Amino acid sequence: MTATVGTRHRKRFIGAVLTVVACLAATGCAHPISGMPTTAGSLATASVAGLPATNGPSGPRPGVPDASLPVENSAGGELDTLATNAVADIRAYWKKAFPETFEGREFAPVKRLVSYDSTGSGVQLCKQSTAGLVNAFYCPLDDAIAWDRGRMLPMLESSFGPMAVVTVLAHEMGHAMQHRAGVLDKDTPTLVLEQQADCFTGAFFRHVAEGSAEHFRISTGAGLNNVLGVLNYIRDAPGRTGFAGPRAHGSAFDRISAFQYGFADGPERCTEITADSVKQRTTQFQFWKDAQETDLPINRSSVEIVEESLRRVFADTGAAPPRITTQQLSCPGLSPTSPAFYCPETNTVSLDMRKLHEIAQPPSTDQRKSGYGDFAAYAQVASRYALSVQNAAGLSLDDEAASLRTACFVGSWSGLLVEDPIGRRNPVGKLRIAPGDVDEGVAALLSRDSLIAADVEGDQVPAGFARVEAFRIGFQQGMGACVAKYRH
Ligand SMILES: [Zn+2]
Structure with a gap:
């Protein structure tokens, strides 16, 4: 995320965005359906690809004996046990799924499982x-x-x-299956x-979510x-060629879509992921420059740059911009949310700069210092700003539609900060984001306490797929799509 010197000539928003803007400004268009209960199902937030969205226990199943697979070079510690149990469950899944997916081909387990410590003397693998x-x-x-039980697994686990x-x-087992399937x-x-x-x-996690894995369980x-x-x-990524250079893993949007295909439709759907289908889905992203530019520090002048970009992006809605302050103000009838808080009564967004600073730290192995990055922090500010726009349009602020509309509006703001046009839209203001920023935003909105996909009280919908989809729709299609899709 970076602020550029000088302002690029800005074209007016066009097409769908203008339509909504007119809609948001005129009270006739976007009436809140107050008093009508939100039917969660209509927004697909109550289910996750057909399974009920729950917040039950996730992790190793207690009281299940450990798997006994031979692991070379194992130190016999907790992480090796965790990894071995994981491989055992993934292997059991593929034993059944592989012949079903690949027309009766016989499944063969991976020949070698190897644990190593990257901080110690190495073992020879892959030459x-x-x-x-x-x-x-x-x-x-x-x-x-x-x-790597020395650094990689501890980092992931912590x-x-x-x-x-x-x-x-x-x-990784997915890669092994690719090689077997030919x-x-x-x-x-x-x-x-x-x-x-x-x-x-x-596809494997669907199996876990359905309660079919021996050693693990997961809430949806x-x-x-x-x-x-x-x-x-x-x-x-192995050293192969891709369409997107060093970012050949795909954006967070692409990766989560791919995961969702497998989760919703099973492994057969994965075999339909081809060079052509991937290229079609990622067209908008291919012009992105790759570099993550300098981070925007968390301070008053950066907040002003972010505020200016929000004002410009949402100017045509006709909504009066909220006052943004670092003072903690009270708000009648609402408990403050952190790291930012929107008070509809005073049309004020209050920021907790210390907490924003924490979120803006890059991910780290030290949990206490680990954040999501600068964009993730400023996206929280944008989310509260987006509530003021919704408030001005008479839309609901405290239900699931508001949560998802907020994520969608933050997405639409983000989509206008990309250097190169997305579709036919053009960047506004001097704030710019890189692809890594979007990944940060997606990672943050999936976390438990993020405001990016939260309503005025800080409540989020449980289904992460729905949160990411809302953000993506705003990002790719603009505000118009947000209001049309997340009405109630
Ligand atoms: Zn991979």
Whole structure:
């Protein structure tokens, strides 16, 4: 996220955005349906691809004996046990799913499981030493799945919990299945390989969510959201060519869509992920520049730059801009939310700068210092600003529609900060974001306490897929689509 010097000539918003803007400004168009109960089902927030959205327990099942698979070089510690149990469940899943998915082909387990410590002396795998290799990966040459118990697994476990380890290994096993199925050739772009592996990961997690895995369980609410957040941090791409250069893993949008295909429709759907289908879905992103530019610090002058961009993006709605303050003000009838709080009565957004600063830190192995990045912090500010726009239009502020509309509006603001046109829209103001910023935003909105997809009281819908979809719709289609889709 960066603020550029000088302002690029701005074209007016066009098409769909103008329509909504007119709608939002004129009270006739976007009446709140006050008093009418929100039917969660109509927004698909009560279910996650056909399963009820729940916030039950996630993680290793208590009281289940550990799997006994041979693991080379194992230290026998907790993380190796966790990884071995994960591989056992993923393997059991594929034993059944593989012949069903790939026309009766017989399943063969991965030949070698290898644990290593990247901080110690290496072992030879894939014709290289694992010393210093902070990763988990599938090596086709040795038909081996390997994990670094020294740094990678501890980092995943401490930042995201034990299911993060299961996620990474499910993704790696996905690569192993690709190699077995023979669905690939040497020219298959990395982007396709990665998204198919994410899709296979989704298919496996459906199995876990249905209660069918021996060692693990996961809730379809917070548990699954956590897994979706982890996806963004898996960077195992082998040295192949892709469409998108170094970002050949795909954007957070792409990766979560791929996971969702597998979760909703099973592994057969993953085999439909081809170079053509991926290229179609990612067209809008191919002109993005890749670099994550300098971070925007958390201070008063940066807040002013963000405020200016919000004013410009939402100017044509006719809504009076809220006052943004770092003072903590009370608001009748509402408890403050953190790190930002919108008070409809005074049309004020109050910011907790210290908390924003914490969120703006990059992800770290030290949980106490780990944040999501600068964009994630400023997106929280944008979310409260977006509530003021909704308030001015007479839309509801405290229900599921408001939560999703907020995510969608933050998405529409973000979509206008991209350097190169998305569709036919053009950037506004001097604030710019890079692809990594969007990934940060998505990771943050999946977390438990984010405001990006939250209503005025800070309540979020449990289904992460719905949150990400709302953000993506705003990002790609603009405000008009937000109001049309999330009416009530
Ligand atoms: Zn991969």
